[in-house]
Amino acid sequence: MPVVMDAERISRALTRIAHEILEHNRGLSDLALVGVRSRGVPIAQRIADDLRKISGEEIGVGALDITLYRDDIMGASAGIKPLVRKTEIPFSIDGRTIVLVDDVLYTGRTTRAALDALTDFGRPKSIQLVALVDRGHRELPIKADYVGKNVPTSRQESVQVKLRELDGIDEVVLQGKA
Amino acid sequence: MDVARNDAPAAPPLTELKHKHLLGIADLSAEEIVLILDTAEAMKEVGRRTIKKVPTLRGRTVINLFFEPSTRTRTSFEIAEKRLSADTLNVAIASSSVVKGETLVDTAMNLEAMSPSMIVLRHASSGACHLLSRICKAAIVNAGDGMHEHPTQALLDAFTIRERKGKLKGLKVAIVGDLLHSRVLRSNVLLLTKLGAEVWVCAPATLIPVGMQQMGVRVTTNVDEAVEGADVIMMLRMQLERMQGGYFPSLREYFTTFGMTEARVKRAKPDAIIMHPGPINRGVEIASEVADGSASVILDQVANGVAVRMAVLYLLAGGTEHETVA
Numbered sequence: 001m002p003v004v005m006d007a008e009r010i011s012r013a014l015t016r017i018a019h020e021i022l023e024h025n026r027g028l029s030d031l032a033l034v035g036v037r038s039r040g041v042p043i044a045q046r047i048a049d050d051l052r053k054i055s056g057e058e059i060g061v062g063a064l065d066i067t068l069y070r071d072d073i074m075g076a077s078a079g080i081k082p083l084v085r086k087t088e089i090p091f092s093i094d095g096r097t098i099v100l101v102d103d104v105l106y107t108g109r110t111t112r113a114a115l116d117a118l119t120d121f122g123r124p125k126s127i128q129l130v131a132l133v134d135r136g137h138r139e140l141p142i143k144a145d146y147v148g149k150n151v152p153t154s155r156q157e158s159v160q161v162k163l164r165e166l167d168g169i170d171e172v173v174l175q176g177k178a
Numbered sequence: 179m180d181v182a183r184n185d186a187p188a189a190p191p192l193t194e195l196k197h198k199h200l201l202g203i204a205d206l207s208a209e210e211i212v213l214i215l216d217t218a219e220a221m222k223e224v225g226r227r228t229i230k231k232v233p234t235l236r237g238r239t240v241i242n243l244f245f246e247p248s249t250r251t252r253t254s255f256e257i258a259e260k261r262l263s264a265d266t267l268n269v270a271i272a273s274s275s276v277v278k279g280e281t282l283v284d285t286a287m288n289l290e291a292m293s294p295s296m297i298v299l300r301h302a303s304s305g306a307c308h309l310l311s312r313i314c315k316a317a318i319v320n321a322g323d324g325m326h327e328h329p330t331q332a333l334l335d336a337f338t339i340r341e342r343k344g345k346l347k348g349l350k351v352a353i354v355g356d357l358l359h360s361r362v363l364r365s366n367v368l369l370l371t372k373l374g375a376e377v378w379v380c381a382p383a384t385l386i387p388v389g390m391q392q393m394g395v396r397v398t399t400n401v402d403e404a405v406e407g408a409d410v411i412m413m414l415r416m417q418l419e420r421m422q423g424g425y426f427p428s429l430r431e432y433f434t435t436f437g438m439t440e441a442r443v444k445r446a447k448p449d450a451i452i453m454h455p456g457p458i459n460r461g462v463e464i465a466s467e468v469a470d471g472s473a474s475v476i477l478d479q480v481a482n483g484v485a486v487r488m489a490v491l492y493l494l495a496g497g498t499e500h501e502t503v504a
């Protein structure tokens with residue numbers, strides 16, 4: 001089980017992403033972060049904390065649950081379903097630049113669902129994408145604007161992001177096929 | 179078990195309702211009930227959005243088959259279906275072939291031939307949903323069968339109590355009214371006792387069903403005793419259409435002896451809530467001041483019904499179309 005990112009690397013990657021967001025958008029007015037549940041939410045919160053430290057500005061953070069927008073739940077056998085959690089976006093996204101935050105970018109289907117969900121909440125000026133890990137194997141034409149680390153993987157492997165807030169530890173682990 | 183909100187951060191990504199149909203609360207475990215209530219909380223958020231619609235059940239057909247009159251339940255199911263993007267249609271019995279003598283089974287088989295994913299059934303006969311669940315491939319959702327069960331009503335009642343009180347375990351719930359004819363009573367008693375509430379039921383002796391004591395509830399004919407110190411007062415409608423007379427002397431006398439008045443409500447806890455599944459008979463089982471008072475959550479129950487039914491439809495839907503599940 002190779003650890004591809006430890007706590008220090010995760011922290012540095014997120015601080016770098018915060019700087020990139022600031023540079024790319026030339027300021028933070030009308031910018032807000034939306035994390036994809038579960039692990040995108042604490043990552044978005046950390047980036048918001050970094051942005052506040054750098055710029056002194058308070059950035060809104062929302063949580064998006066994409067379960068009801070997934071394209072694979074109805075194909076699963078009857079009864080077995082992902083748990084639906086609450087979407088909490090405590091601000092209007094109309095006219096704002098929304099930075100969507102997820103832990104792992106893989107096929108792009110989660111991002112597709114998140115884009116559909118966001119569209120139901122309003123009409124942002126633009127949407128940008130943060131992924132802590134980009135592991136490749138895209139099945140849709142989706143690309144991240146900010147990446148913590150590119151991790152080449154095979155489809156048989158799995159990437160597990162563990163975060164202090166949810167898992168008690170900060171690390172990214174690559175699990176190989178048995 | 180305690181009804182902890184399922185906000186556990188590292189919650190398992192998959193959950194399972196181990197049933198193809200929702201026929202009654204009797205079949206559900208406490209964990210499954212909590213899963214439905216937790217899912218309904220997320221669904222309630224959808225109802226607060228400007229665009230109150232998610233694409234989850236796109237391309238699925240849901241038939242609402244109602245053999246008995248209903249305003250709340252049918253409307254609530256239809257809104258829930260539409261918010262999940264299902265294609266939904268209502269079969270109104272007055273304009274259907276039932277008036278030409280078609281049986282329930284024949285009606286169901288013909289609807290089934292048009293490949294619906296789910297059939298929401300209300301019927302005057304207890305067990306009608308169980309019957310259809312044995313012959314239909316579509317998932318059957320019980321929207322009230324005779325004097326048997328009305329599971330989504332009990333679920334929305336539990337959701338409303340949990341929303342107000344934060345829990346169900348240990349609460350004193352007094353259920354007062356026509357116990358004998360009430361499917362709402364049966365579903366609620368099953369659900370509330372599974373989740374650890376202390377349930378009291380109260381009615382005139384003629385309206386207490388045989389075997390009530392065996393359902394794990396306290397039975398009384400004294401409404402003041404039932405309401406004393408209660409956290410929740412749940413009134414049931416006098417189902418005059420199911421009575422052939424003789425259960426009690428007069429509606430006026432019933433109101434005097436069992437009706438929920440402001441004076442009686444004072445015996446309950448100061449923060450007690452008043453519930454009623456509707457439709458209410460003002461001045462029969464409940465005084466207007468109580469039904470419209472600040473402790474009344476009757477309209478919250480209606481609002482929560484949509485979220486709870488969305489949760490049930492979401493959790494039951496799935497599988498490839500017409501997959502046979504043993």
